[in-house]
Amino acid sequence: MDTAQQAVARSFVDLRNHHAGATILVCGCGESLTRLTNGEGILTIGVNDVGRWFTPDYLVVLNQRRRFDPDRYAYIEASRAGTLVTQLDPAEFDHPNVVTFRLGRRGGTARSDDDTLAYSSTSPYVAIQLARHLGARRIGLLGVDFGDRHFFGQTGPHAQAGQLSRIDAEYGALAAACQADGVELVNLSPVSRLRSVPRADLMTWMHTDPSRAAPRVFFVHYRFLSCGTVFDTGLREAADSLGIPAAHADWDAPDLDTQIAAFQPDLLFVVHGRRFVKRWGKRFDGLRSAVWLVDEPYEVDDTARWSGHFDVVFVNDPATVSRHRNAHGLEVAYAPVLHHPGSGQGGAGVRARSYGVGFIGGGNPARERMLGALADHGLLDYVVGGPWRDPRVAARCLAANVSPADAAALYRDTRIVINVFRDRHHYNRDALPGLAANPRIFEALACGAAVVSEPRPGLHALLPELPTFDSEAQAIAVIGRLLADDAARLRVQQACAARIRQSRYQDRLATALAIAVGWPAAHAAPDAPSRPDAGMDAPHDLALRTDTRYNPAPHSFASDRIAPPIRQRGVMTVDADWDGTGPVVQATGDGVFVIDPGPQRGPALERGLVSRLRFDDVDLAFEARLTPGACLLAKVHQQHRIDQSTDSYHLLISARRAYLARHDHVFTQVGPPGHGWVAWRLTAANGVLTVYRDGLLLHRVRDTALHGGYAFLGAMGGAVHLRGIQLKRTDPSPVRRSARALLPIRARRPRLSIVTTVYDRVDCLRRCIASVQNLDFDDFEHLIVADHPPAHVVAAIHQIVDEINDPRVGFYNLAQRHNDWGIAPAAAGLQRARGDYLAFLSDDNGYTPDHFDPLIHALQRDPALGFVYCSCRYDGRLVLNHPVPRPGRIDLGQPLFRRELFDVHLNNDLPFDMMAWDWHLVDMLMRRGVRWKHVDRPSFLFRLAQYPELWAS
Secondary structure, eight states: OOGGGSOOOOSHHHHTTTTTTOEEEEEOSBGGGGGOOOOTTSEEEEETTGGGTOOOSEEEOOSOGGGSOHHHHHHHHTOOOSEEEESSOGGGOOOSOEEEOEEEEETOOSOOSSSEEEEOSSHHHHHHHHHHHTTOSEEEEESOOOSSEETTEEOOSOTTGGGHHHHHHHHHHHHHHHHHTTOEEEEOOTTOOOOSSOBOOHHHHHTOOGGGSOOOEEEEEOOBTTTBTHHHHHHHHHHHHHTOOEEEEETTOTTHHHHHHHHOOSEEEEESOHHHHHHHTTTTTTSOEEEEEOSTTTTHHHHHHHGGGSSEEEESSGGGGGGSTTEEEOOOOBOTTTSOOOSOTTTTOSTTOSEEEEEEEEOOHHHHHHHHHHHHTTOOOEEEEEOOOSHHHHTTEEESOOOHHHHHHHHHTEEEEEEOOOOOOTTOTTOOOOOSOOHHHHHHHHTTOEEEEOOOHHHHHHOTTOOBOSSHHHHHHHHHHHHHOHHHHHHHHHHHHHHTTTOBHHHHHHHHHHHHHSOOGGGGSOOOOOOTTTTSOOOSOOOSSOOOOOOOSOOOTTTOOOOOOOBOOSSOBOSSSEEESSTTEEEOSSSOEEEOOOSOOSTTOOEEEEESSOBSSEEEEEEEEEOTTOEEEEEEEESSSSOTTSOOEEEEEESSOEEEEETTEEEEEEOOOOSSOEEEEEEEETTEEEEEETTEEEEEEEOOSOOOBEEEEEEESSOEEEEEEEEEEOOOSOOOOOTTOSSOOOSSOOSEEEEEEESSOHHHHHHHHHHHHTOSOOOEEEEEEEOOOOHHHHHHHHHHHHHHOOTTEEEEEOSSOOOSTTHHHHHHHHHHOOSSEEEEEETTOEEOTTSHHHHHHHHHHOTTEEEEEEEEEETTTEEEOOSSOOTTSOOTTSEEEETHHHHHHSTTSOOOOSTTHHHHHHHHHHHTTOEEEEEEEEEEEESGGGOHHHHOO
């Protein structure tokens, strides 16, 4: 704002609502302030010496001169800010317009109604309170970073870094208070260590027309008897995903009117509505309102009597649109935060799901007839709900009711969910037939279950692949066939799940807001404003590693225009490895790339960087940080260079979930990344896919479906920041192993992986390795994993491995001591094992030379076997040769496992926490139906030192 045109205020009282409804930018002195390059048309409040970068409209100074270095205070003395605001004696400042206030409550969050401002230990906190006092409707934070740099140079660790947790909590409480007052407070710094304030992109925020900003929505929820709070959960997630300022309350909240008045919504969105209207009547007639009727057509005679209370009516079934004024169809949906396939292998596959067929819902005669018939044929594992009068059904009832989360968990553990529609219409005198899908269909499919359903007219158009039945006999035949054919069932489930990808609550909410208040989701990404570089050509080459040099001379927006970073238009050349896939990539000048395709989310909408070359074996590494709402996709072996809908191995990362997948097949879920920088690495080589986070292996899986393709780094739904990008082709040729190599590098996968765990028994380990080296079978890798022993032990192990000089042997030392009966080092070895077969070998045990040949021969001869085990020479005293595995009668070193057992049954991990974990591992596999065989040859040596005749040579 031009300070010459600003009405000068002489007292703090004069400042109250001085800029009512304004957008105000609060600026600290962190390094992110340099991102502010053009502030015309926006009110600014700076703190301390921001004047060396720009001239703010208001400057807040709380500390006395002695608290500043002289060079910093010089900029405060020379400030040309329109108004200087302080609690200090105005005589300390040589400024024409000083306004003073009194410090109020420390950590307070209320807006000032007198001459005080609540404060904390940081100046920007007071500046936010000043913005509220000025009447701001939108407040952005920039330069409030708490990092090691100020915008004018490296300053070392922030003086209050040790108090960051408390400070972050204070800012979070202030953000909540702002939201309750109808004020938007967002953090515009991508490097800020504050996590409690919602984030937004600076350029988008500054150039968003408030009249086109996301509407403020107050949701009024209803607790359903059958489905509980599923609509509440779904709409909360939807509002968050769309960036909608929202508040939520139940219809019977005693202070609902007070909450709504304080929030000042643009739209009152009521779910169900009957109880809301009965209690509140026309209390909220002055507000724009909408109701979502989610029980049509069963209750249409009743809902049609009172739906006219609302400006807009949404019905879950189009059959009743004509019965309501200003009505629109809005089908039910699923909530990704609740309804997702989970981490079990195989999606809808048989091995990952305990139940064959299940049903969750209320009881009625039609449902009981169908479920009873399925029970008679052994095709019903459970029901939930009721009440059930049929004893065949009642006997399989798990509970009268379950929470939405428990229902979703059941769906994730069920192969087929049966769907039978209601046959009782409480308020539907004309017997209008239902046309739409019900929540059960969307939720079960999203959870990875297959659905077999009664037909409906609108159901076939939505889900043409969905198996349906017209009779009990047809249902029995269809379900029986799908249970017997896992591949067919999986194909049907995946085809149907693909059809409902855009049937989330956020998709429904976006549609509702477009109809109710004219706000399509595209409004969240306004057209980019004109820029000083609008006539420039995009640079032909933009290096991934850039150097930024800062000129610390003072700047003013009115005189010295600092050109913003150049954005690329069209297909962009980044460097010799990458091209851009659209005008979405920006280099910030500090080695960071920002990929910002806008808020749209959906299949194949991701945009970013694509490799110029196709790779057969590839290693992709990078660091990433996500802004709110953003989703990162890192891909290798993408089949088509530009078409994002083609198959790939991909890592999808968002704030709520992250997973590794091949197209629609999820290999594993991983933890979401949080708000800071996270290092990721994705490799595909020799038919093995791996993903690492911050240097730790998260998952490893064999998959040979894709034999090469392009690499891709991109985003959708918001901006993703990337740095340290490395893309390289892995060398498939064998090389000599370094003494500190993590794994031996081989031209192909070995047939056998042997995992040896060790702590400090170096002499035992030497004998153990010698027994492995003496094996007749030589197609193996030997992974030695230490549980973080002392440094001298690590050095000794390195020496042993180097003396052997065998590329098949690799050594890995855990980053910290676990002392958990060897579980942690065994799990680390498991995750790095590449062989078709896997054996565990403790450091004090060993083998006879002919140990593996008969075991491998047994597994090759009978593919149905999961593991085989030999007999054991035990401690020089006896032989363990029990034909059935029993506790205390089998050691972990005896079995030879198929490697895929751990992927299928244990999520590639050893999820145990007890001393006898080795027996629990064998017992778990047996309980899950894994077949085994005993090969009665005493070729495993327990306590190798007791058999010198077998190792001395």
